[in-house]
Amino acid sequence: MSDTFTFTIDGVEVTATKGQTIIEAADQSGVYIPRLCYCEGLKPYGGCRICTVLINGRPQAACTQPAAPGIEVTNESAELNKHRRALIDMHFVEGNHFCMFCEKSGDCELQALAYRFGITAPQYPYMFPKRDIDATHPDIFIDRNRCVMCGRCVQASRDVDGKNVFQFVGRGSDKRVAVNSEANLADTDMAASDKAAEVCPVGALLRKRVGFAKPIGKRDYDNTPIGSDIESGKSAAQ
C-alpha cells in the first residue's frame, strides 16, 4: 500500500498511514506521547503543548502535526520531559486542584500525568485564583477551579452534540469556560447524555450523582500510569 510509510520516534521505526498525525501513528505503534487536551474523536487543537516533540530537531505539537515519511521524532528526552513537567506544574498552581475531595481523583488525566512524571509537589508558587462554580443544572456541574482550558467540552458540544453550549471567554489568566445562555448552565440545552458531559479530562465538568462510584484501588490510574494502555498495545486495535 502506497498510503503507508515509516518514520522514527526516538530511533525506533513506526508505520503511519497518510493523513495521520504523529500522535495517532505513535498510539497505533504502542508509543505513548504525553498529552492533556488531545481527545480521540475530537479535532486536535494543540492547546496544552504537553505533547510537544522534536521533529527533525524542531518543537511541534504531536497532536496536530501530520506524520511524514522519514522524519525523525524525539519524544523521550530529559529536556522535553522537563518542559512537560513545567506545564503540568503550572496547571496545578494556576487552578485550585483540591484532589483530596475531587470526584475525578484517580481518573483525572492531569493528576495521572503528574503521577507518571513522579511529581510530589509543583515547583511554582500557588496562585489560588478566584473561580466560579455553576451547579444550577440538575445533572451536570461546572467547577471552574479545576478547568485546564483544554477546550474538549467546547469542541464536543459544537462538533458532536451540535449545541455550542460552551465557549471560551476572556484572555490570559481571566480566560474561562462560559456557557451559551444568559446566566447559567441550567438555562442551556445541555443534557447529561451529551458527548460534552464525558470528555473533561479533569473534574471541571462532571455528571452529578456518579462521583466516587469506583472504589480506591480500582480507578483508572491507581495502579498503572496513564499511557500504559497505549504502551502495552491495547489501544492499537481501535
Add this chain to the structure above:
Amino acid sequence: MSKPKVATTSLAGCFGCHMSLLDIDDRILKLIELVDFDKSPINDIKKFTGRCAVGLVEGGCANEHNVHVLQDFRRNCEILISVGDCAIMGGIPAVRNGIPLKECLDEAYINGPTVYNPSGQIPNDPELPLILDRVYPCHEVVKIDYHLPGCPPPADMLWEALVALLTDKPLDLPYELIKYD
C-alpha cells in the same frame, strides 16, 4: 552510637498524616529501633532536645504560630519533609484562600448559622496567634527537602521514605504510592 532523631509536628492539619504514620502498624517497633523520636505529639516532647536527622511536617501555615514552628523545624532538622496535601498545597484549610479574611472571620464568629456570640466580637486576645491572610504551603515559607503527597499519604509511603532516608538510600517512591488523595 546514639540513634538519629526524628521530630514531627502538625501545623494547619487534621492529624490525619500522623494517624497514617501510626498506620505503619508493628513496623513502628522497627522504627523505634532505627530512631529516637524528638519533639513530636507522639511522645509529647514540646521542645527540641537536639539536632534531628528528619523533621516531618503535617499541615500548612494558617497562622503566625505555624510559621514559627515551621521555622524552628527548619533550624533543627537536617532533612525537612512536607507530609500530606495540607503541607504541600495548603489542603482543605486553603479552601479559604479565595475568600477575604474578614469574610472568613465574620462567618466563623458572627454570621455562621450555628454561631452564638451576643457580644459580636471576633476573638482578638494577644495570646491568640494571628491568622495569616491566606494559608501557605510549607515550601513557600521555608526550604523543604522532600514532599510526600496524599490526604493522608499512605502509611507505606511514609515507611518507605523514612527507611530510605535513615539508611542513606535514594528516595525512589513506587508509582502506586504517589497519590494526591
